[in-house]
Amino acid sequence: MTSSQKMRTIILSLGLGFIMIIVLGRLVALQVRGLITTPERDVMVADYPDRGIIYDRNGAVLASNTQDYQIGASTNFVRHRADEIAGILAPILNTPQFTLRERMMSNNQFVVLAGRVPASTAETIRNIEELSSLQVEPMPRRIYPQNELMCHTLGFVNYGGDGLAGLEAYYDNELAGQANFRLINFSPLHPRPSVIARQGTDLVLTIDRSVQYLVEQHLQRALIEHGAESGTIIVMDPRTGALLAVANLPCFDPARFYEYTDTDLNQNPAIAQQFEPGSIMKVITMAAALDAGVVTPNSTYYDPGVIELGGHRIRNWDYSAPGTTDMTMLLARSLNVGAATLAYWMGPDIFYTYMQRFNFGRPLGVDVAAEGTGTVKIPGNSNWAESDLGTNSFGQGIATTPLQMVAATAALANEGRMMRPYLVQEIHHQGQVTRIEPTVISSPIQPQTAREVTAMAVVSVRQEVFGAQVEGYTVAGKTGTAEIPIPGFGYHPSDTIGAFIGWLPADDPQLIILVKLDRPRSSQWGSMTAAPVFAQLVQELVVLLDIPPDHIRHRAGQVAAQGQ
Amino acid sequence: MSEKQKPEVRKSKVRSADKFRQLIVLSEAQSFFGWLVVLVALALLATMYLQQSSRIAILGRQVQAMQRELRDIKRENALLEADIAEAQKLERLEPEAVRLGFRRARPGDIEYMTISDYPTGKDITLLPTPTPMPPPLDSVGEALWYAVRSSINDLQRGESP
Numbered sequence: 001m002t003s004s005q006k007m008r009t010i011i012l013s014l015g016l017g018f019i020m021i022i023v024l025g026r027l028v029a030l031q032v033r034g035l036i037t038t039p040e041r042d043v044m045v046a047d048y049p050d051r052g053i054i055y056d057r058n059g060a061v062l063a064s065n066t067q068d069y070q071i072g073a074s075t076n077f078v079r080h081r082a083d084e085i086a087g088i089l090a091p092i093l094n095t096p097q098f099t100l101r102e103r104m105m106s107n108n109q110f111v112v113l114a115g116r117v118p119a120s121t122a123e124t125i126r127n128i129e130e131l132s133s134l135q136v137e138p139m140p141r142r143i144y145p146q147n148e149l150m151c152h153t154l155g156f157v158n159y160g161g162d163g164l165a166g167l168e169a170y171y172d173n174e175l176a177g178q179a180n181f182r183l184i185n186f187s188p189l190h191p192r193p194s195v196i197a198r199q200g201t202d203l204v205l206t207i208d209r210s211v212q213y214l215v216e217q218h219l220q221r222a223l224i225e226h227g228a229e230s231g232t233i234i235v236m237d238p239r240t241g242a243l244l245a246v247a248n249l250p251c252f253d254p255a256r257f258y259e260y261t262d263t264d265l266n267q268n269p270a271i272a273q274q275f276e277p278g279s280i281m282k283v284i285t286m287a288a289a290l291d292a293g294v295v296t297p298n299s300t301y302y303d304p305g306v307i308e309l310g311g312h313r314i315r316n317w318d319y320s321a322p323g324t325t326d327m328t329m330l331l332a333r334s335l336n337v338g339a340a341t342l343a344y345w346m347g348p349d350i351f352y353t354y355m356q357r358f359n360f361g362r363p364l365g366v367d368v369a370a371e372g373t374g375t376v377k378i379p380g381n382s383n384w385a386e387s388d389l390g391t392n393s394f395g396q397g398i399a400t401t402p403l404q405m406v407a408a409t410a411a412l413a414n415e416g417r418m419m420r421p422y423l424v425q426e427i428h429h430q431g432q433v434t435r436i437e438p439t440v441i442s443s444p445i446q447p448q449t450a451r452e453v454t455a456m457a458v459v460s461v462r463q464e465v466f467g468a469q470v471e472g473y474t475v476a477g478k479t480g481t482a483e484i485p486i487p488g489f490g491y492h493p494s495d496t497i498g499a500f501i502g503w504l505p506a507d508d509p510q511l512i513i514l515v516k517l518d519r520p521r522s523s524q525w526g527s528m529t530a531a532p533v534f535a536q537l538v539q540e541l542v543v544l545l546d547i548p549p550d551h552i553r554h555r556a557g558q559v560a561a562q563g564q
Numbered sequence: 565m566s567e568k569q570k571p572e573v574r575k576s577k578v579r580s581a582d583k584f585r586q587l588i589v590l591s592e593a594q595s596f597f598g599w600l601v602v603l604v605a606l607a608l609l610a611t612m613y614l615q616q617s618s619r620i621a622i623l624g625r626q627v628q629a630m631q632r633e634l635r636d637i638k639r640e641n642a643l644l645e646a647d648i649a650e651a652q653k654l655e656r657l658e659p660e661a662v663r664l665g666f667r668r669a670r671p672g673d674i675e676y677m678t679i680s681d682y683p684t685g686k687d688i689t690l691l692p693t694p695t696p697m698p699p700p701l702d703s704v705g706e707a708l709w710y711a712v713r714s715s716i717n718d719l720q721r722g723e724s725p
Contacts, residue, residue, distance in 0.1 A: 009595065016602060016603070016606065020606055023606070023609055026613060060652065061649035064642065064645065064646045066642075067639065119643075143646055145646060145649035145650040145652075145653055146649075146654070146655075147653065149653075149655075209654065470671075471671070539670060539671060542671055543674060548674075548676050549671060549676075552676040556678050559678050
């Protein structure tokens with residue numbers, strides 16, 4: 001081999017060796033992730049999570065998402081063909097041609113030609129070749145497939161995706177998830193990663209859609225039948241605090257919240273609005289007196305038809321003077337003088353201690369935005385007077401939310417334990433399920449007291465409130481007819497709030513229901529308006545919720561006992 | 565004596581060096597074949613590299629396209645679920661049920677039976693054991709090894725094209 005050949009061989013070897021090093025280097029680079037990424041391929045991307053879905057306890061969709069589309073254009077791309085594009089687009093968007101043309105000829109870099117159009121319109125635009133220079137961008141929109149069903153409880157979401165009322169507001173952070181922006185490497189060698197910081201969370205409610213539907217139907221009929229302005233019905237399981245239905249009427253369509261001028265849309269009347277509950281409060285007063293040992297179920301008092309407390313004369317609703325009366329009859333005949341007598345015997349310290357034990361005047365901590373607290377004046381407050389002790393005992397001069405009243409009375413149906421009402425029973429997040437367990441707020445009275453008051457409330461319904469009785473079922477309950485305060489002017493001369501609160505089956509309560517009708521015209525008495533609504537509703541609810549009549553349950557209990 | 569021995573030692577050293585040179589300096593034919601082998605190896609490596617790179621790039625694009633498709637399908641699915649929910653709303657179903665002759669049940673419509681040994685607990689359903697999935701491929705080396713192994717398996721089964 002000549003020296004020239006040797007030289008050529010060496011050069012060739014070096015060249016080939018160099019190529020080999022490059023090839024091997026690339027192989028190594030391919031095998032070691034990250035080495036092949038280059039800054040030039042990094043692109044800033046933004047990902048937005050879909051808002052979580054809200055389901056009822058049986059999986060029916062209550063709130064979901066759909067897409068609208070925004071039609072926009074970069075003026076540089078469309079200006080020279082503005083006439084042609086406007087001509088084609090005008091009939092599709094139902095917008096005058098000159099308006100569209102004017103927008104496209106504007107000096108802005110980007111113009112919106114239509115803010116929100118449905119998917120079908122967007123599809124039509126996409127399929128027209130002459131309109132290919134337009135930008136068709138998806139925009140999420142919240143939908144409520146059940147329309148107005150449980151509108152106040154679900155709440156609503158604005159176009160920006162912010163929850164403004166109800167569950168949508170309370171759980172906004174969870175439902176909305178969290179969008180994110182990040183530089184990512186667009187390489188064909190790797191799948192495009194999602195940069196979403198947190199996906200939207202799905203909620204499963206305690207609400208039963210069928211129960212809610214039934215309740216709203218009965219409430220609607222009641223408003224028409226009794227000429228009431230508005231109304232509320234709450235159905236709760238007293239053993240857990242799970243709310244099965246929360247209905248308020250009139251309602252609104254949450255998907256079209258912007259069409260309503262009512263500024264109270266973001267308030268759920270059942271949970272936020274306070275009212276003077278009237279005589280349904282007497283079961284609480286009776287429970288307090290029994291639990292404090294001030295009276296027993298067999299105690300009697302003398303009812304002269306009037307009692308004076310703090311210079312204020314309190315009379316019975318029918319101006320009767322029944323004389324010597326026992327505790328059961330006090331409750332059955334809903335005697336104001338009797339309730340005031342019990343409060344007087346307890347004294348303000350004991351009475352208001354029990355009011356606080358039953359959580360009046362404080363939020364319950366229910367999982368809905370804008371919960372009301374109610375108003376309880378107590379000794380020491382500048383506006384408290386001795387007469388308040390008497391009037392508060394029968395639910396006047398004291399304000400609670402309907403839900404507070406239900407939660408407090410539910411303690412009588414649940415062996416003295418007061419459960420925190422709740423609406424969300426499961427939170428689903430990326431395959432993980434968090435179950436919300438029932439919570440005991442407090443035990444304001446002893447189990448024995450709860451049973452005694454329930455027994456009295458059964459007699460009360462059996463003897464005096466025929467309208468609330470349901471064949472085959474023992475109902476415990478109390479009617480209420482509350483006067484409506486006019487701030488600064490005392491009480492309305494004729495308008496009332498008719499209410500009935502009942503729980504059943506009395507020996508093993510599974511349901512507690514409050515029916516409240518505002519300003520009924522057919523009658524001012526709760527026993528004539530709210531109580532029949534309760535009975536009609538229960539007749540259908542027991543079928544829907546599979547609660548057998550008393551004799552079946554008792555027979556089943558006996559059979560089970562014999563089998564053991 | 566020592567004078568005579570010196571040239572022989574030098575000669576043997578020279579012979580050894582020649583032999584060594586002969587060993588390390590290849591003949592033209594040897595050099596040609598040697599470089600040919602290197603070139604073929606390089607070409608093979610380069611071909612493998614290019615083939616794997618292009619296959620991975622194609623697969624990557626396919627994965628990205630499928631991701632887009634999956635996103636669209638999920639979106640469409642959500643819309644369909646919303647449609648189903650609207651179709652199932654009780655406001656619509658109730659009149660339809662009434663039209664078909666159904667009516668709401670009342671407590672008296674239900675007949676209850678008391679069964680002493682009726683099981684109240686839920687039956688336990690055993691889920692099938694899931695088939696383990698192979699982990700995703702992370703590197704060219706792994707992909708190459710997987711391809712070679714699959715080819716050998718195919719050849720063994722007589723399924724190779």
